[in-house]
Amino acid sequence: xxxxxxMNWAALDPGLLGWPFVAGLLVLATHVPLGRxxxxxxxxxxDLAIAQIAVLGVIxxxxxxxxxxxxxxxxxxxxAALAGAAFLAWCESRWPDIQEALIGxxxxxxxxxxxxxxxxxxxxxxxxxELLAGQILWVGPSQLAQIAVVYALLLGFxxxxxxxxxxxxxxxxxxxxxxxxxxxxxVYLVFASLxxxxxxxxxxxPRAGLLIGWGLGALAYAAGLAxxxxxDWPAGPAIVMALAAVALLGGGLLRLPGRGDSxxxxx
Numbered sequence: 001x002x003x004x005x006x007m008n009w010a011a012l013d014p015g016l017l018g019w020p021f022v023a024g025l026l027v028l029a030t031h032v033p034l035g036r037x038x039x040x041x042x043x044x045x046x047d048l049a050i051a052q053i054a055v056l057g058v059i060x061x062x063x064x065x066x067x068x069x070x071x072x073x074x075x076x077x078x079x080a081a082l083a084g085a086a087f088l089a090w091c092e093s094r095w096p097d098i099q100e101a102l103i104g105x106x107x108x109x110x111x112x113x114x115x116x117x118x119x120x121x122x123x124x125x126x127x128x129x130e131l132l133a134g135q136i137l138w139v140g141p142s143q144l145a146q147i148a149v150v151y152a153l154l155l156g157f158x159x160x161x162x163x164x165x166x167x168x169x170x171x172x173x174x175x176x177x178x179x180x181x182x183x184x185x186x187v188y189l190v191f192a193s194l195x196x197x198x199x200x201x202x203x204x205x206p207r208a209g210l211l212i213g214w215g216l217g218a219l220a221y222a223a224g225l226a227x228x229x230x231x232d233w234p235a236g237p238a239i240v241m242a243l244a245a246v247a248l249l250g251g252g253l254l255r256l257p258g259r260g261d262s263x264x265x266x267x
Contacts, residue, residue: 011229016137020235023139023147023184024221027193030151030177032213033158035198036206037170043099046088046171047178047194049107051187053084054179055131056110059117062127078179084110085175089168134186134236137228143184150180189236193217196243200251212250220246 038046057080061073084106092099118124154173161169181190197213197220204212223246224239231238 007230008232009230011232012226013229017225017229019139019141019144020136020225021221022144023136024193024225024239025218026144026147026151027181027185027190028197028214028217028221030155031181031190031193032197032210032217033155034174034177035194036201036209036213038174038194039198039202043092043103044195045100045103045107046174047191048187049088049103049110050081050084050175050178051182051190052107052110052114054078054081054175054182055128055187056080056114056117057179058131058183059114059127063117063121074183077183078176081175081179082172085171086168089171092167130186131182132187133234134184134189136185136189136225136239137235139184147180147184151177186236188240192240192243196220196247200247202251216246216250217243 035047038044054077057077058068058073060080061070061076062068064072066072066076088099088103088106091102095102114128118128121127154177158165158170158173165173178190181193185193197217200216201209201213203209220242221239224242225235227233227242228235228238
């Protein structure tokens with residue numbers, strides 16, 4: 001019989017978990033407001049599709065022998081995500097009634113192409129898993145500083161333009177934010193950070209919803225990282241589970257009186 005895992009309290013090291021937690025806070029800074037907008041627009045799986053297209057760009061760069069953290073790979077990921085976002089924005093303007101189907105199909109095609117590109121690589125499965133589950137425990141201050149600048153520019157531009165941003169502008173900002181996040185924390189955690197806090201605060205007014213969403217997300221990242229360290233679990237999936245638990249519990253406890261599941265999201 002396999003032995004159960006014991007908790008390793010010594011693993012709760014701020015030196016190990018501090019930077020990953022900062023990474024989570026940075027991701028939440030953009031993903032909570034973006035998630036509320038995505039829910040309001042009814043394009044829930046846009047995040048997964050754009051993230052997978054960005055991953056396809058990274059994998060294409062990998063097959064060409066480019067360095068994973070090199071500028072060529074970053075450019076390939078951003079270009080792929082922007083092209084995918086522009087295509088999906090155009091699709092929404094032409095066929096809004098089947099937009100979710102087109103988004104889902106784009107995800108499936110991008111994921112399949114990624115698998116095909118890695119089929120001849122003996123380490124392809126490992127590389128794909130890293131992009132999906134992420135390697136948040138290995139982030140460092142220099143990488144986070146670069147991401148923080150990107151996020152600040154995107155949020156500033158979004159706030160400056162407001163409703164004048166338009167459909168295409170929103171899709172492009174979304175694509176750049178997702179591209180930066182995917183290479184930081186992985187596809188699964190990007191999607192969970194975008195959708196789960198936003199679900200928990202659906203129906204709340206803009207300012208309160210953002211603050212509570214950020215708070216719930218930060219709590220989940222802290223809990224997930226702690227569980228990962230204590231039980232030697234993969235950090236990305238552990239945080240996803242924590243986000244799901246916090247969103248479920250927080251969404252039930254914090255539901256506004258008179259606001260049901262069908263409440264609209266104000267933005």
